[in-house]
Amino acid sequence: MTPRTAAPPAASAAVHRRPTPRRAPAARPASPFGFFEASVVRTARLGPSLVRITFGGERLGRLAGGGRDQSFSLFLPQPGQSEPVVPVGLGDGWFAAWRAMDPEVRAVMRSYTVAAQRPKAGEVDVDFVLHGDTGPATRWARRARPGDRVRLLGPVTPENKSVGFRPPAGTDRVLLAADETALPAVAGILAWLPAGVRVRAWVEVPRAGDVRPLPTAADAEVTWLVREDFRRHGAVVDAVRGAALPGETWGGAYAWLAGEAAAVRALRRHLVSERGLERGRVAFSGYWRLGASEEDLRTEALAGAA
Ligand SMILES: Cc1cc2nc3c(=O)[nH]c(=O)nc-3n(C[C@H](O)[C@H](O)[C@H](O)COP(=O)(O)OP(=O)(O)OC[C@H]3O[C@@H](n4cnc5c(N)ncnc54)[C@H](O)[C@@H]3O)c2cc1C
Structure with missing residues (x-):
């Protein structure tokens, strides 16, 4: 088994959700996923190994998590950039466009879980493991400050494939x-x-x-x-x-x-x-x-x- 990622492509055949950005072509159903601009509102240490980062954004209240293990894709800027470079507005084509970009320019894409959300306030909490300085996401989280800009690719409906915990009816x-x-x-x-x-x-x-x-x-x-x-x-x-x-x-x-x-x-x-x-x-x-x-x-x- 290979680990899965919350974002395309499937990193695991077993459990994969494939978020695609929101679009509304006449002949196709709307995608259950959309891009959200957001920035860091505050950070709080939860313990020696985890930091909670609260993101806020004008439209972030529309991110409709289904609870449980709801995951999403987080896009982070490369060092020296003020915001992540993500090819939005291309519908399902965004992933191919992102892949085709220079890896040193395109946003870092990583999978995270919606730890909590407050739609009325337009806020989403994410708990980051601080696992040293080996990965760009953990490095970013360690240094995150209010105002730092990110993008999320997350659900616009609670019923979406990025929820993996689905016990059959009657499970006790x-x-x-x-x-x-x-x-x-x-x-x-x-x-x-x-x-x-x-x-x-x-x-x-x-x-x-x-x-x-x-x-x-x-x-x-x-x-x-x-x-x-x-x-x-x-x-x-x-x-x-x-x-x-x-x-x-x-x-x-x-x-x-x-x-x-x-x-x-x-x-x-x-x-x-x-x-x-x-x-x-x-x-x-x-x-x-x-x-x-x-x-x-x-x-x-x-x-x-x-
Ligand atoms: C659906 C889903 C939900 C997830 N939710 C969360 C979440 O809510 N919070 C969270 O912190 N992570 C979560 N993860 C895990 C997170 O995506 C990975 O840990 C990711 O690799 C972190 O990216 P990075 O840039 O820090 O490290 P990468 O660049 O991906 O990896 C760099 C190096 O760090 C190592 N590494 C990665 N993660 C760890 C770790 N935790 N401990 C020790 N070494 C590590 C790798 O093996 C690699 O050698 C989730 C993953 C998935 C698929």
Whole structure:
């Protein structure tokens, strides 16, 4: 499995949503995705490894997230640019045009989750993992200041393919396993689940200070796995492998897995092969891959599709 990105092209065959910009040609249905201009309103540290950046924009109130793990594509300026260079106004042609541009000029495109939104205020919150200075998005987030300009490609209707958490009707048992990149998604899923659903969740974070409350009406048991510097990524895999999950209770559960690609792949294999969960009831998504940038993954996916 390769990680997916929230933006085209599909970086994973398994779960991919393909946002395209809003357009209204006479003969075609309107796209469920549109471009939004936005700028940083404020930033707030959530813990040692995560910063919440609030974006605001005149039209941003029209971004219609479906909650849960709603993702979108974020476009960031290159160093020295005051705004991201994105070929908008081309309908579905924007992606080919963006691909054809000089990589040092075109905007950096990365996938993120809608952590919260306040449509009346035209605000969207995004929780960025600060994973060092290795990637342009984490570098940008570390230095973000009010007024910094970005663009979002996000949903204009809550019913859109960039929501991956879709338990079948009647689901009353849910398993969640994630790392810090999928913590905003786990928070969104738990906030969305109703009372009466039993949840076992495992969330791996770099530092103890990254642990935070995850409000929910569901009957949830959340296990935090604090990596600290000396532990490798993927503690969540060992934790799920070692968990008591009696088949009679959890065998028919719906599982949602997201985080580093190899860890997600190992988790999925374990749940399907060793715990007997139905393949179709395990939603999984590699949010990133150790040693590969999102750009690398996009290139790989395009080559695979060709
Ligand atoms: C649907 C979806 C939703 C996502 N939501 C969020 C979100 O809400 N918040 C969030 O922070 N991330 C989220 N991610 C993950 C995020 O898109 C990736 O971490 C992305 O690679 C970050 O871009 P970058 O420019 O910082 O690093 P890149 O340029 O893509 O990568 C540079 C290097 O950093 C490594 N790297 C990337 N991410 C991490 C990491 N987290 N820890 C350690 N090393 C890393 C790569 O392996 C590579 O070696 C999401 C991904 C998807 C597909």
